[in-house]
Amino acid sequence: MAGDHPGRPISRPDVVHVAHLARLELSDEEIDLFTGQLAAVLEHAADIAALDTDGVPPTSHPLPVRNVLREDVVVAGLQRDEVLAQAPAPEDNRFRVPRILGESP
Amino acid sequence: MSRRRALDTAAAVRAGELSAIEVLEEHLGAIEAAEGDVHAFNLVLADAARARAEEIDRQVAAGSDPGPLAGVPVALKDNLCTRGVATTCSSRILEGWVPPYDATVVERLRRAGAVVVGKTNLDEFAMGSSTENSAFGPTRNPLDLSLVPGGSSGGSAAAVAAGFATLGLGSDTGGSIRQPAALCGVVGAKPTYGLVSRYGLVAFASSLDQIGPFAVDVPDAAALLEVIAGHDPRDSTSLNAPAPSMLDGLSMGVDGLRVGVVSEMLEGVEPAAAAAVQDAAEALARVGARPDKASVPAAIYGLSAYYLIAPAEASSNLARYDGVRYGLRVDAPDVTAMFARTRAAGFGAEVKRRIMLGTYALSAGYYDAYYGRAQRVRTLIIRDFEEAYRSFDVLLAPTTPGPAFPLGAKVDDPLAMYMNDICTIPSNLAGHPAISVPWQAPGASLPVGVQVLAPALGEPVMFRVAAAIEALAPPRPEQGAGR
Numbered sequence: 001m002a003g004d005h006p007g008r009p010i011s012r013p014d015v016v017h018v019a020h021l022a023r024l025e026l027s028d029e030e031i032d033l034f035t036g037q038l039a040a041v042l043e044h045a046a047d048i049a050a051l052d053t054d055g056v057p058p059t060s061h062p063l064p065v066r067n068v069l070r071e072d073v074v075v076a077g078l079q080r081d082e083v084l085a086q087a088p089a090p091e092d093n094r095f096r097v098p099r100i101l102g103e104s105p
Numbered sequence: 106m107s108r109r110r111a112l113d114t115a116a117a118v119r120a121g122e123l124s125a126i127e128v129l130e131e132h133l134g135a136i137e138a139a140e141g142d143v144h145a146f147n148l149v150l151a152d153a154a155r156a157r158a159e160e161i162d163r164q165v166a167a168g169s170d171p172g173p174l175a176g177v178p179v180a181l182k183d184n185l186c187t188r189g190v191a192t193t194c195s196s197r198i199l200e201g202w203v204p205p206y207d208a209t210v211v212e213r214l215r216r217a218g219a220v221v222v223g224k225t226n227l228d229e230f231a232m233g234s235s236t237e238n239s240a241f242g243p244t245r246n247p248l249d250l251s252l253v254p255g256g257s258s259g260g261s262a263a264a265v266a267a268g269f270a271t272l273g274l275g276s277d278t279g280g281s282i283r284q285p286a287a288l289c290g291v292v293g294a295k296p297t298y299g300l301v302s303r304y305g306l307v308a309f310a311s312s313l314d315q316i317g318p319f320a321v322d323v324p325d326a327a328a329l330l331e332v333i334a335g336h337d338p339r340d341s342t343s344l345n346a347p348a349p350s351m352l353d354g355l356s357m358g359v360d361g362l363r364v365g366v367v368s369e370m371l372e373g374v375e376p377a378a379a380a381a382v383q384d385a386a387e388a389l390a391r392v393g394a395r396p397d398k399a400s401v402p403a404a405i406y407g408l409s410a411y412y413l414i415a416p417a418e419a420s421s422n423l424a425r426y427d428g429v430r431y432g433l434r435v436d437a438p439d440v441t442a443m444f445a446r447t448r449a450a451g452f453g454a455e456v457k458r459r460i461m462l463g464t465y466a467l468s469a470g471y472y473d474a475y476y477g478r479a480q481r482v483r484t485l486i487i488r489d490f491e492e493a494y495r496s497f498d499v500l501l502a503p504t505t506p507g508p509a510f511p512l513g514a515k516v517d518d519p520l521a522m523y524m525n526d527i528c529t530i531p532s533n534l535a536g537h538p539a540i541s542v543p544w545q546a547p548g549a550s551l552p553v554g555v556q557v558l559a560p561a562l563g564e565p566v567m568f569r570v571a572a573a574i575e576a577l578a579p580p581r582p583e584q585g586a587g588r
Contacts, residue, residue: 018468021468022461024445024448038461041523047409048406056481062298062299062487070338079205083430086430087429088428095430099439
């Protein structure tokens with residue numbers, strides 16, 4: 001997709017690619033629906049493309065935030081058992097997940 | 106029953122003239138009578154609330170002071186974490202999750218003597234303007250059950266409008282407190298960014314989200330904000346400065362205050378919404394304020410900027426729902442498929458749409474054109490507000506383009522739904538406070554909201570003007586819960 005530009009409306013293959021990036025397994029119907037709906041929202045958003053923003057700095061945050069550090073003192077964290085009790089598949093005080101990469105099962 | 110006010114209730118409970126349990130039972134009775142129609146709550150905490158109210162009554166009897174909200178029933182939006190009590194964000198992906206900690210605002214409410222009556226419905230993960238995007242079904246507007254309550258904090262707005270709670274807490278990312286307040290005929294305020302800790306608020310768009318109050322009137326909204334405002338080391342974006350007093354200015358009147366009516370926000374809204382703002386400005390002039398036309402030219406680009414910035418932040422924040430540590434998991438042979446199937450099954454259509462939009466806006470080749478440009482537009486909006494506040498103490502605008510609309514009217518047209526937020530979004534982008542005050546013209550069947558906008562930490566003057574508007578508004582017909 002690199003090198004593409006927003007002059008072209010979002011396409012069905014774009015939506016399939018973005019769904020993979022977002023780790024969403026979409027149905028064919030959802031892909032069709034979102035292709036049209038995202039195109040409509042992005043077309044509306046094209047009005048800001050006409051604005052002259054040369055030399056305007058971006059705002060990522062409403063406050064002039066910097067790194068906020070706290071004193072290096074020990075404070076109580078969350079209770080391990082309470083946290084693990086919320087996991088779908090806890091095992092030996094860890095979170096069990098299906099296999100990653102090409103490991104054998 | 107006549108509607109109780111938080112300040113009156115707390116004063117009477119602290120003085121031992123009224124019991125917290127009596128106040129609570131009135132509200133639980135209202136819930137019993139009408140919650141089946143309204144569906145404001147995901148969870149009613151009747152037993153815990155009764156135990157809490159009795160504890161407060163014991164404290165008073167023992168001569169101790171439970172705090173400034175003693176015995177006041179409060180409804181919490183179900184994206185605020187409550188230790189030991191399910192917090193769902195109205196999403197299947199969090200169904201059954203029980204947070205191991207309380208949000209800071211929940212701790213502060215408890216210290217102030219409030220009684221939590223339940224967790225309220227919302228558009229899933231606070232994404233929506235009608236509370237129809239809930240995995241647990243829509244909330245209906247207590248003023249007319251065929252209409253939406255607005256959203257995303259529609260459950261808290263409806264709970265206060267229906268008398269299920271005296272106060273409510275919501276979160277406002279693009280208008281999610283002010284818009285439902287306007288549609289349900291109650292007061293709702295979004296504070297200055299950083300004034301209220303976001304610790305324990307499930308994140309949607311972190312540079313925009315703020316927790317704020319719902320109330321029946323302006324002084325009660327100010328009282329609730331006073332309790333929840335203030336620095337919190339657990340939120341790194343929390344303002345490290347003393348919070349201004351919210352209540353001190355309420356009775357000062359508006360003599361000499363410069364009130365700017367934002368021209369751009371009167372265009373494209375329904376006549377009733379624009380007329381309410383004009384009528385409010387004229388009424389303020391009669392009591393000494395100096396209204397005039399104001400301009401925030403870049404505000405018209407707020408909607409476009411917001412619907413790139415908020416989904417971009419959401420796509421990042423919601424990456425955490427992956428079936429590993431909490432909530433739903435749909436099993437699959439490998440971990441990538443497990444993520445994708447869990448998220449496909451757990452998220453509703455609007456959440457998927459926003460994640461897709463945000464991922465696209467941040468993806469290679471599009472970042473500068475969409476997200477980067479939207480951030481520059483955000484700067485332009487902030488500059489235009491700064492310019493306007495050189496001439497005015499506060500600004501006035503409609504809260505929404507019109508009054509409450511029927512269920513189903515906009516749910517299939519995302520862009521039409523997004524237009525609800527056109528007058529509320531600029532304050533979120535700028536990090537400024539704004540409040541919606543109900544205004545119902547004589548003969549009109551529904552209220553709209555008059556919005557008072559103020560610069561950062563301008564809450565005292567914002568509440569002053571809002572209180573004046575409330576006092577000047579035409580008398581409204583008394584509403585019963587659920588009709």
